[in-house]
Amino acid sequence: MPTPPLELSPKAEAILVGALEVFTRDGYAAASMDRIAAAAKVSKPTLYSYFQDKEGLFVALIRRLTQTATQQLLALQDAQNPQLQDEPPEVVLRRLAHAVLDVFLQERSLCTMMRLIIGESERFPDLSKAFLRGIEIPVLEALTHYFTAHPELNLPNPKGAAYVFAGSIMFYLLIQKVLHGEEDYPMDAEGVIDSLIAVLTMAPPATHLDPSSSSL
Amino acid sequence: MPTPPLELSPKAEAILVGALEVFTRDGYAAASMDRIAAAAKVSKPTLYSYFQDKEGLFVALIRRLTQTATQQLLALQDAQNPQLQDEPPEVVLRRLAHAVLDVFLQERSLCTMMRLIIGESERFPDLSKAFLRGIEIPVLEALTHYFTAHPELNLPNPKGAAYVFAGSIMFYLLIQKVLHGEEDYPMDAEGVIDSLIAVLTMAPPATHLDPSSSSL
DNA sequence: GTCTATAAGAAGATAGAC
DNA sequence: GTCTATCTTCTTATAGAC
Numbered sequence A, B: 001m002p003t004p005p006l007e008l009s010p011k012a013e014a015i016l017v018g019a020l021e022v023f024t025r026d027g028y029a030a031a032s033m034d035r036i037a038a039a040a041k042v043s044k045p046t047l048y049s050y051f052q053d054k055e056g057l058f059v060a061l062i063r064r065l066t067q068t069a070t071q072q073l074l075a076l077q078d079a080q081n082p083q084l085q086d087e088p089p090e091v092v093l094r095r096l097a098h099a100v101l102d103v104f105l106q107e108r109s110l111c112t113m114m115r116l117i118i119g120e121s122e123r124f125p126d127l128s129k130a131f132l133r134g135i136e137i138p139v140l141e142a143l144t145h146y147f148t149a150h151p152e153l154n155l156p157n158p159k160g161a162a163y164v165f166a167g168s169i170m171f172y173l174l175i176q177k178v179l180h181g182e183e184d185y186p187m188d189a190e191g192v193i194d195s196l197i198a199v200l201t202m203a204p205p206a207t208h209l210d211p212s213s214s215s216l
Numbered sequence C: 001g002t003c004t005a006t007a008a009g010a011a012g013a014t015a016g017a018c
Numbered sequence D: 001g002t003c004t005a006t007c008t009t010c011t012t013a014t015a016g017a018c
Helices: A010-030 A033-040 A044-050 A054-083 A089-106 A109-119 A125-148 A158-178 A189-201 B010-030 B033-040 B044-050 B054-083 B089-106 B109-119 B125-148 B158-178 B189-201
Strands: none
Touching: A010 A033, A010 A044, A010 A054, A010 A109, A010 B010, A033 A044, A054 A089, A054 A109, A054 A125, A089 A109, A089 A158, A089 A189, A109 A125, A109 A158, A109 B109, A125 A158, A158 A189, A158 B158, A158 B189, A189 B158, A189 B189, B010 B033, B010 B044, B010 B054, B010 B109, B033 B044, B054 B089, B054 B109, B054 B125, B089 B109, B089 B158, B089 B189, B109 B125, B109 B158, B125 B158, B158 B189
16 A cells, blocks of 8 residues: 555645646646646645645656546445356456446546556656556456456466456557547447457356356 | 658668657657757757657657558568468467567567557647557458458457457557566466467367358 | 757746735 | 745757858
């Protein structure tokens, strides 16, 4: 747990909102503290009284967005945990895919965050690390754990299968929502999810109703 | 074909090499024309005599990298085309996955290009478009075409399956090579490819040797 | 064609008034 | 605590010498 629950003063919140707007539009280097102060409707010295400098403000913003995403994904996991053993994998995996997509589509700042983290990954390697440790690695580990616990899916390499699952969804978001592929090459998320669930669950012709093969 | 074969003078090439180095390290906005001129070992006015301004230089660089990637992938396709009908899908798909990975791993500037394009996708939407039209969309279309021509794979949605294939590989590159996940959560590419080929080809138990189901 | 030197402006950060 | 005004530095881009 790198950062405590983190209660912020209202003014600090306002600054982060303005910072999100400007960093989103301009990127890190081209964003100016003047424009951020204007967007947050505070003066520049006030801004510097809440955050040490531009780097500190950017790091605080991205860490907060990362935390938001982590919490949303944890809530997802908690909501699904009681059902994991009760329903067939194609149902569980499909619901999970939809839920992850919804988290990113309903909170569009998470797509922005992904873009900023990737774009600034050389200047701010710590933010990449926080993104990986807070979001991507936990997701991959949870998927790996699920695939390992379901040998009836007949997946030879659960960790690799986790990359296939997460990669399909994140790549879809990247192409369609970050790079705006919807304009040139629109694609329904449903088609990606259909294919993903189909390929991950259709290994054995019809063993889904046979619980004897699962010793866990 | 948005740009002709594009022969550049040696000095323009040197400038692009320097520009790649500096843009890679600093990103677009933080890169200075002074440092680019120094890296290319020319003076600033020379730089401005070959490229209109900073934007023009960046666009020229990214377009050139995009073209390089496109050409490498086209060469791949040509090399594989004669074999597409002769060998079973698990062999063709595995070789393709390895080849795409190799293209990006051996020419690391392509990973850099991906990072820069994503990071600057709001400021330079035309570069995103060129990346999508020159690389991602052709790859997705070729994969869709292949999956459509191989109904024995039993993939319900070929376009979605193309996203699964490309997404798994690109996500692997993004996590491991762009965001440097290798430090925290190393993963062998082989495991991803194994899973990918397994899930895409193991739908029917053993119909690979039955050509009668393929009417194309 | 290529350079040195510079113009014109915008950036991050702060001193000091209130 | 918050603001106006300012300092310093670095930026892009070019004028003019060679």
